[in-house]
Amino acid sequence: MRSESAVISLSALAQEHRLGLFRLLVQAGEGGLAAGVIAEKLGVPASSLSFHLAQLRSAGLVLQERQHRSIIYRANYPAMNSLVAYLIENCCAGAADCGAGAACEASEQERKSA
Amino acid sequence: MRSESAVISLSALAQEHRLGLFRLLVQAGEGGLAAGVIAEKLGVPASSLSFHLAQLRSAGLVLQERQHRSIIYRANYPAMNSLVAYLIENCCAGAADCGAGAACEASEQERKSA
DNA sequence: ATCTCATTTCGATTTTTCTAAAAATGAGAT
DNA sequence: ATCTCATTTTTAGAAAAATCGAAATGAGAT
Incomplete structure (x- = not known):
């Protein structure tokens, strides 16, 4: 992944x-959610929501797909992971553990298996 | 962690x-780096760098400590992890795997062991 | 006590981002 | 072909953030 992206x-x-919004989609799973449903859940006007969805989408963090009359959004898990x-x-700096969480250990594993 | 933070x-x-700057400190490890060293490595004027360091610090992502004449910054790994x-x-949504990366799997492990 | 140097604060300007009403789009239903 | 409804685009104004030179701070060194 490049710095810019x-x-x-x-x-x-x-x-x-x-x-x-992103966490909602992350937790919703592969099924995703319709734009309207999201707007209602978050209490944001449709036009504002659309603005925000567009940003997440152009960042590559969410994916879009039409389904009947609605447009379904879902999280892009590979993008999140990278x-x-x-x-x-x-x-x-190569130490075994950063002191607290699993995240850094996961990175260690990645590095070893790559 | 709360949404606001x-x-x-x-x-x-x-x-x-x-x-x-943050990645520099993450990779530098517990030893950290002096503000001046960072400014030079990133090619950013000292006053601008100080502005940015202050934000990372008030977000809790980096820690500060005076050492002789310099001020040493280092990554706050627990904050990064959370x-x-x-x-x-x-x-x-409880599926076994998000499809690609280790990050989601790590989260699964966290949930199971917690 | 003073000098020096690393770093931060101030200040003014420019750039970017957020907001949400109103108008436009576009796919499916009638 | 037209109607309807979900969503997006446009638009304009308000709010927040980035930039960096110059001045201020403050801890060590002399």
Whole structure:
């Protein structure tokens, strides 16, 4: 992942509505959710939601698909995973553990198996 | 982690210089780097760098410590890890795998062991 | 006590982002 | 072919963030 696209992805997530929206889709799974359903769940006007969805989409974090009258959005899990991998890449200067979480250990495993 | 602090952390990372800076510190490990060294490595004026460092610091992503004449910055790994955990929390609607990366699997493990 | 140097704060400007009403689009239903 | 409804685009204004030179701070060194 290049730095530029990581910044675009992080900018897409760095906003209250969009972060809530993305997490909603992440937790919704492959089935996704219709734009209208999301707007209602988040209490955001449709035009505002569309603006935010477009940003997540152009960052590559969510995918779009028409289904009957609605447009279904779902999380792009591979994109999410590579953003996370980019953030923690080569962490801790090669130390075994960053001190707390699983994320850095996962990065260690990635590195060893790659 | 609350939504608000996740947005603050993501905003802190959603900027070219700050993302580069954070990754520099993540990879530098517990030893950290002096502000001046960072400024030179990134080619950013000292005053601009200080502005960006302050944001990463107020987001809790980096820690500060004086050492002789310099001020040393280092990554806050636990903060990094909990941000990542928040992003991928309960992903895939309980499915075994999100399709690609290790991050979601790590989240699965977390959930099972918690 | 003073000097020096690394870093931060101030200030003014420019750029970017958020918001949401109103108009436009476009796919399916009648 | 037209109607309807979900969603997007446009638009304009308001709010927030980035930039960086110059001045201020503050801890060590002399």
